[in-house]
Amino acid sequence: ESVQKLITLYFEQLTRGCGHENCTNYDCANGKSKRMEPSQAAAIALLLAAKGTSKLCKRSALPESQLKTDGSITNFWTKWSSLLQRSVCKNTVNTSLSAKHTSDQLTRYDSDGRPEACPFSNLDDALHWIPGRDDLCVPSIPLTASVKPARDPSSPKLLICHDMMGGYQKDRFVQGHSLFEDYYFYHWALIEGFIYFSHQFLSIPPPGWINAAHRNGKVALGTMITEWKDGATLCAELLSSKESVVQLAQQMVTMALYYHFDGWLVNIENHINSALMDNLFTFLSLLTTGMHNALPWSKVIWYDSVTVDGNLKWQNALNKMNQPFFELCDGIFLNYLWKVPLLYATATFAGHRRGDVYVGIDVFGRKCYGDGGYNTNKALAVIKQASLSAAVFAPGWVYETQPKTQFFHNQDKFWLLLEPYCPVGEPHALPMVSSFSRGCGEMMFVDGVLVHLGHWSNLSAQDLQPSFFSTMLRNDVKCGVHLESCSVDNSVAYYGGSSLRISGKLMTLKSNLPASLRLFRTEIDSTPLLVSYSVLKDDYHSSVSHFLQLQCTGNVLLLDPYDHCTGTYRRQSVGS
Template sequence: MSISVPIHSLEELKSWKIASSHAKLEFREKCFAACESGGIFQDCLIKNVPKTLVCHDMKGGYLDDSLIDGCSNWEAYNFIQWSIIDIFVYFSHHFITIPPPCWIDAAHVHGVPILGTIITEWDEGAATCKQIFSSKDSVDDFVSSITQITLHHNFDGWLINIENPLEEVSIDNVIYFLRRLKQELVFAGNCGKIIWYDSVTKEGKLDWQNELNENNKDFFDACDGIFLNYVWKPENLKSSSLMAGDRIFDVFVGIDVFGRNCFGGGGFNTNAALSVVRQERLSAAIFAPGWVYECHPVEEFEKLSFKFWSLLFPYLNVHGPTSLPIRTSFCPGYGKSKYFGGQMVEGKPWHNISKQQLQPCLAAVRGLFDFETERLGIFKCGSEISIFGKQNLCLTDAFNGGGCLNIESPCAAIFPLFFCNIPVKKLVTIAIVFKGDNKEELSVNLKFTHFRTSHTTNVSCPLTSQMKQFPTTLNGGGCHCSFTISSVNIDCRCDEVVGNLFRSMPNSSSWETRLFKISVSDQTEDCIFLRSIALESQGGTECKIGYLCCF
């Protein structure tokens, strides 16, 4: 049984070695292929909006998630809220916390950087720091080992949490360490994101400041951001905002969901703290949202998780895919059974979020079902329909994996799936696998924007069983672009993207497949961008979506 483990001491770190090429390949094969390159961090690291960091701390870490091959506990903790967070930190109180592969894979599928944690505490931590920061040579040795670990496990940086006093003479070497670690990671092609936790001052005292000030700004200046302690007051946020200047979005204000001495008291009142943080246009670090799982009955987790994130949603950013292909079976990385090509292949429960597929951008809030439509009209993907339909996970059926997306509404509704900003060429293909009632009322809608003029057009692909071809155009502002939509059969180009998944469907399967080719005609290259993908129903519907691919 392969398991993921932390490193507990400098002695363990010194004995850590990169696995042989064969062993490393085997290690990565066990961890589901996460993503392809192509600027996946583009949207979630933009500089002009406050960001949201989630720090995952649950019962000491390395629970069911440490099992690289997964486990049989389908009710183990899971996370599908990737599209509304910007950075994920895997946290524990071990010296060097390496994120388990399943978290790395799931984060990267959704374009979210994931960080490990380096933490020192108490007298043992002080002794460890004395060794690491005794000289620049010892720092260089430490950085070299940490860099190798980061690259080997393919994650994106570190939260540095020193919670013990430091010798004042070592502070210069601590700052050297922050700069050097980032430099080495970036030089090696890594994201190299380094965030400092607000605990030690520039004099080496263990003294949480709860704000950015002269006592901790030297550390802030040496890395990508600071994670402020949780015991702040609104006036601390105002001071931090002024001190940060044009780096205001690199200040992550700590919010403890367990509510320990935290503004608002945490829990389902976490949004009270987040609203105050956003008033000062600061970023937020949400610590231990697993509280929802830890402190409530497991059978209520899905319902209460929806409640928790719905309360935070008005203060969060939504990001989505930044390149093609987009492909997903909506599998959450667990299930009561396993399916392939619409057929059950294994009837046993399982859990392995390495197998998690791309989740809809609004999965955390059930597709905005029951939200105020007017206030959130920006998410309507250009549709004139005023109602958001309900989106939720179905575990009793699937096309590929352990579950699929269920959509339902008693009336005409819009179901936003993905928000994106992807330049498209001459041809876009959409493939969808579905089953359900009133499918003739259902269509796949793609919203396109002309880069130079910002004019938009919606291309609708009805899920009718009849073969059709019809044109639409994007006009205005001196641009003219035409789209021709054709409903076609599975072809070799589709096979290249999805493999034999479609062709494995037996004739008796109740799943249906539709393919649409959208030909784009424009005289200028890279001027047309795909901005969103949604489903739209002209009447009441209940339908399962087993697979979606855009390429």
């Protein structure tokens, strides 16, 4: 209760204001700093309360009128209370946290003044990090109700683990960059979630990746990794006491809350003294529990590496040597040197949780089944036959090893080979909006108007992507139009940098039966439903009309484009 009172007290002080008229800024400086959300204020309040300090500088967050209806402190305390109560050393939570680095934790900029996302390279920086000073790196797209649990929790799923060139390449630039050439992922409908990976201690996904994943209804995870000699030293320091274990678990939960991502991959690839293993189990328990309390949909996944006795020995399967880690987390990411018999042994061992076993596939083909590359589908096929989930490691292989001028062609080739083995996602929340931008372009459009001529790249500007790829086109021999392709056109867009170009030919057969192009498979339970769409008028083929068809239980409304001659829409209601 005393901790809760302190948090409430400090939260109220944080949101009281600095005295400047209409000022709602953090660390005011006469209103020139960034706005702080209630959740950020609550996170800082928690840390200050645990430290027992009252040095708040001049901080403010929201007007009192908004604070009264926000209820953020109640929500924040609910999220954290279970974690605090479960802590082995709850009476000393963060008491050893010093005031180090509390004034200079600002957004990092490169030599050209561009804000950039960055990882945490050591334990000290992670333990002394304080939220609220890096707002430019906070994503703007929340993960909302568009995330829907699998109908069958044991059903196979697919993760991708983005390990490319050490991480934090051009994607680290928060506001994007002016080069069209880069790695892009847009087959979101085929995966469950995205893991950002680097070889730094704590990898926070850059905001562009988080925004793109969330807009497509997918979770984005960060990575904790320790490896080799330096990793063993870091692990020994971390696991040396219950206090440091609790502090780091809390910090990692707070990082996920502040930077709006959805969990962690934990990868310990170094030997651990067996006497410290209990603290490792405590850490995993606190991290998983804390993430679930803060974000119910979150995931903590263990990488198949160190065993229960502290030895670094990859199992390439789920067995008694790594089962305790699996039981403390939401899933396990198996090392990629497995053999087919191990898959079936793993499925049997996992039982009803077989869908939580993510079998690793290295796209670089380092001694893995199928040799990776464009044969990655062979590994995915046998994994699916064993009713296990999969994790595709380093899909950036397409960009790193193949001609960059043919990236989009090669990216489509790679994922079309995997598509038959991937469950298709089903967006089910409104509003649902897409201009089909991939987050890059040779020019920029807003509401159909060209506003910028020149290359650009920003994953935060990527739209909701289609659900279908190889099965997108549906032709019938009785149709009056034969569809030949649906491609991304970078020469024109309604919003962003690209649009869908549908190509085909008119048939000699006189028929009003339409050919269809499948875009999204959804599961939206909402009525009434308003749908609008834009089509670039083609004066040459004026006899070709476009309409949107919705298939559902009950009636379907077909809406033709706006007729500028009559000033009306042509509507037709038909059965499903």
